[in-house]
Amino acid sequence: MVVQGRKLHAAAIGFFEIIIYITALGKVVNGLDDPGNLLAYALGFASGNYIGIFIEEKIALGNFAAQVVLKTSKNREVLDSLRNNGFGVTSVQGSGKEGSREILNIALKRKDLDKLKQILYEYDERVFITVSNTKPISGGYFAPKKK
CATH class of the missing domain: 3.30.70.120 (Alpha-Beta Plaits)
Known part of the structure; x- marks a missing residue:
C-alpha cells in the first residue's frame, strides 16, 4: 500500500499492525524465561507474512x-x-x-x-x-x- 501511494489504506493497516505488534512483543518480552514464547512469536510473524502476501496477491491492487x-x-x-x-x-x-x-x-x-x-x-x-x-x-x- 505504501509503495502504491495508497496513504489512507497504509495508515489504517499500519495502525492495527502496530497494535498487534506491540501487544504480541510485550507478551514475548515479559515471558523470556519460556523459549516457547519466542518460538510462537517467530512462527506467528512468519505465518503472518506468508498469509499477508497470499491475500495481497489475490486482491491484486495496482x-x-x-x-x-x-x-x-x-x-x-x-x-x-x-x-x-x-x-x-x-x-x-x-x-x-x-x-x-x-x-x-x-x-x-x-x-x-x-x-x-x-x-x-x-x-x-x-x-x-x-x-x-x-x-x-x-x-x-x-x-x-x-x-
Missing part, C-alpha cells in the same frame, strides 16, 4: 507495465487478440541478436496479468515478458471498469 518481445510470425494476430481482450498495447520495432523483433508495451491492471500471459502463450510458449509495478500519471488506455 497496475503493471509489461514489455513483451515477440518472436512469432503472428505478430498482427497477437496484437489484435490483446486489443480485443481490453489491453492497451503500443508496438515498436527493435532488433536483437537474432534479428528484428516487435516490442509491445502494455499497461494493465495487476489482476489481468494471468490473462495477458495466457493470450501470449497461445502464440509463443517462449515469449519474453518483463513486468514492473507502475503508477500511471495521466492518459493512456485502460479498459472500462467492470461492474
Whole structure:
C-alpha cells in the first residue's frame, strides 16, 4: 500500500499492525524465561507474512507495465487478440541478436496479468515478458471498469 501511494489504506493497516505488534512483543518480552514464547512469536510473524502476501496477491491492487518481445510470425494476430481482450498495447520495432523483433508495451491492471500471459502463450510458449509495478500519471488506455 505504501509503495502504491495508497496513504489512507497504509495508515489504517499500519495502525492495527502496530497494535498487534506491540501487544504480541510485550507478551514475548515479559515471558523470556519460556523459549516457547519466542518460538510462537517467530512462527506467528512468519505465518503472518506468508498469509499477508497470499491475500495481497489475490486482491491484486495496482497496475503493471509489461514489455513483451515477440518472436512469432503472428505478430498482427497477437496484437489484435490483446486489443480485443481490453489491453492497451503500443508496438515498436527493435532488433536483437537474432534479428528484428516487435516490442509491445502494455499497461494493465495487476489482476489481468494471468490473462495477458495466457493470450501470449497461445502464440509463443517462449515469449519474453518483463513486468514492473507502475503508477500511471495521466492518459493512456485502460479498459472500462467492470461492474
